[in-house]
Amino acid sequence: xxxxxxxxxxxxxxxxxxxxxxxxxxxxxxxxxxxxxxxxxxxxxxxxxxxxxxxxxxxxxxxxxxxxxxxxxxxxxxxxxxxxxxxxxxxxxxxxxxxxxxxxxxxxxxxxxxxxxxxxxxxxxxxxxxxxxxxxxxxxxxxxxxxxxxxxxxxxxxxxxxxxxxxxxxxxxxxxxxxxxxxxxxxxxxxxxxxxxxxxxxxxxxxxxxxxxxxxxxxxxxxxxxxxxxxxxxxxxxxxxxxxxxxxxxxxxxxxxxxxxxxxxxxxxxxxxxxxxxxxxxxxxxxxxxxxxxxxxxxxxxxxxxxxxxxxxxxxxxxxxxxxxxxxxxxxxxxxxxxxxxxxxxxxxxxxxxxxxxxxxxxxxxxxxx
Amino acid sequence: xxxxxxxxxxxxxxxxxxxxxxxxxxxxxxxxxxxxxxxxxxxxxxxxxxxxxxxxxxxxxxxxxxxxxxxxxxxxxxxxxxxxxxxxxxxxxxxxxxxxxxxxxxxxxxxxxxxxxxxxxxxxxxxxxxxxxxxxxxxxxxxxxxxxxxxxxxxxxxxxxxxxx
Numbered sequence: 001x002x003x004x005x006x007x008x009x010x011x012x013x014x015x016x017x018x019x020x021x022x023x024x025x026x027x028x029x030x031x032x033x034x035x036x037x038x039x040x041x042x043x044x045x046x047x048x049x050x051x052x053x054x055x056x057x058x059x060x061x062x063x064x065x066x067x068x069x070x071x072x073x074x075x076x077x078x079x080x081x082x083x084x085x086x087x088x089x090x091x092x093x094x095x096x097x098x099x100x101x102x103x104x105x106x107x108x109x110x111x112x113x114x115x116x117x118x119x120x121x122x123x124x125x126x127x128x129x130x131x132x133x134x135x136x137x138x139x140x141x142x143x144x145x146x147x148x149x150x151x152x153x154x155x156x157x158x159x160x161x162x163x164x165x166x167x168x169x170x171x172x173x174x175x176x177x178x179x180x181x182x183x184x185x186x187x188x189x190x191x192x193x194x195x196x197x198x199x200x201x202x203x204x205x206x207x208x209x210x211x212x213x214x215x216x217x218x219x220x221x222x223x224x225x226x227x228x229x230x231x232x233x234x235x236x237x238x239x240x241x242x243x244x245x246x247x248x249x250x251x252x253x254x255x256x257x258x259x260x261x262x263x264x265x266x267x268x269x270x271x272x273x274x275x276x277x278x279x280x281x282x283x284x285x286x287x288x289x290x291x292x293x294x295x296x297x298x299x300x301x302x303x304x305x306x307x308x309x310x311x312x313x314x315x316x317x318x319x320x321x322x323x324x325x326x327x328x329x330x331x332x333x334x335x336x337x338x339x340x341x342x343x344x345x346x347x348x349x350x351x352x353x354x355x356x357x358x359x360x361x362x363x364x365x366x367x368x369x370x
Numbered sequence: 371x372x373x374x375x376x377x378x379x380x381x382x383x384x385x386x387x388x389x390x391x392x393x394x395x396x397x398x399x400x401x402x403x404x405x406x407x408x409x410x411x412x413x414x415x416x417x418x419x420x421x422x423x424x425x426x427x428x429x430x431x432x433x434x435x436x437x438x439x440x441x442x443x444x445x446x447x448x449x450x451x452x453x454x455x456x457x458x459x460x461x462x463x464x465x466x467x468x469x470x471x472x473x474x475x476x477x478x479x480x481x482x483x484x485x486x487x488x489x490x491x492x493x494x495x496x497x498x499x500x501x502x503x504x505x506x507x508x509x510x511x512x513x514x515x516x517x518x519x520x521x522x523x524x525x526x527x528x529x530x531x532x533x534x535x
Contacts (some may be wrong), residue, residue: 006515009445043456043459043461044437044459044463045459045460045461045463046459046460047478082436084436084437084462085463085465136495137435138435138436139435154485156431157431158431159412159413159431160412160432160434161431161432161435163435164432164434164435168407168408168434172407172408212408212410212413215407215408215507216408216409216410216504217504218406218408219408219409220408220500220504223500223502245535254380334494336503358436359436359438359439359440
């Protein structure tokens with residue numbers, strides 16, 4: 001069965017054609033990164049308009065690339081949660097129109113569940129149950145997964161998402177956006193032990209995940225080195241670190257990169273962030289007595305995280321380790337089409353009045369506190 | 371102009387100050403937060419959430435990615451917004467403007483100074499400055515229109531002289 005996947009939950013427009021939830025026939029992605037870089041951040045209304053312009057040509061392109069016609073499609077799968085409201089609506093409305101016009105079923109997909117599925121798309125042998133570690137700009141959640149759409153939350157970040165922490169530390173260091181690749185690049189050749197950044201409390205069961213303390217520790221380290229951190233509104237970047245003006249002779253120009261051991265700071269920070277994630281992941285596998293780990297989401301593309309996580313899993317009773325392939329870590333539509341197939345097979349078909357659930361966490365949180 | 375100058379020696383005290391402010395906030399209040407990355411703005415909002423709903427902060431996380439997260443458990447709905455990613459955005463999403471001007475919910479905005487022009491007339495402004503000690507913070511709360519008349523009494527333990535005096 002051929003499923004068309006559509007993903008527009010944030011700032012990437014993505015379309016893919018996947019057969020039987022496994023075989024990728026074609027996939028396309030248009031990143032809006034450059035467009036938003038002009039504004040120095042994501043602009044929701046702009047994101048909608050760009051999705052609106054990009055989506056249908058991308059559907060056409062994916063069809064051409066795969067040699068398929070729209071009429072060959074058996075179902076349309078689309079992300080309807082979570083994400084930016086307007087962006088989700090563009091994808092869902094287009095998917096509804098396509099499904100209705102083609103007379104084919106519509107399947108709505110949870111973006112987070114799809115990230116987990118990305119590892120299965122890559123590795124058909126990968127079996128349930130497994131502990132799923134979803135790390136991205138908006139999420140740091142660890143689940144016990146017992147099926148493609150069955151995930152029970154074990155723990156999640158108390159404050160910032162891991163990807164958000166990378167972005168903000170990259171902003172503090174002035175090394176660019178997005179923070180994940182920027183930190184990884186800057187950390188090359190740096191000493192991972194140079195600065196002992198705190199790993200935070202693990203909590204009684206070792207499951208506690210928190211990144212805001214680490215972010216503050218980087219801020220404190222910069223202050224100790226004599227840098228003044230100031231907020232700046234119109235600089236493209238929000239934050240700049242600068243050396244205090246008084247001790248610097250006016251004739252001397254000092255740039256950030258000369259003054260700061262950036263590689264050491266980036267490497268030490270990255271090591272601390274990785275340790276926090278690995279510690280909670282291992283604790284989660286012990287808690288649910290599961291011997292397999294799946295790592296996915298944008299931050300899963302971090303090389304050091306993959307390395308350390310793989311070694312730590314091996315060291316703990318030879319726990320299996322599976323990471324989503326690099327090209328399927330960031331937002332993509334292959335994972336949407338793949339998971340869409342499984343929902344289609346078990347008959348989870350959406351009606352044409354399906355709505356977006358931008359803030360699913362809010363509902364989940366309400367349920368948890370109730 | 372009602373301005374309180376406070377000193378928080380620890381992260382726990384910062385959350386506690388947030389909690390005491392949360393207790394004093396009337397429905398419809400707008401709180402603007404200012405402070406550098408890592409100053410503890412989200413932690414302060416955890417305190418506010420706790421002031422609206424004891425224990426209600428457990429699920430409160432950073433809204434940077436989703437722009438807004440809302441919490442319904444307490445005595446008023448809490449909208450937690452972050453303008454960090456809306457730097458230089460030509461306009462704000464409608465649902466965020468709606469939250470800001472709600473007269474029933476309590477709205478707290480991190481990096482609020484990025485969009486000062488959308489603030490309502492009645493607001494509370496909180497500025498968190500990092501002191502030299504790692505978790506010590508100077509917190510300045512401005513309540514120009516007297517939204518929280520009992521605030522000074524509640525926060526008495528933390529009041530210090532203004533910076534530079």
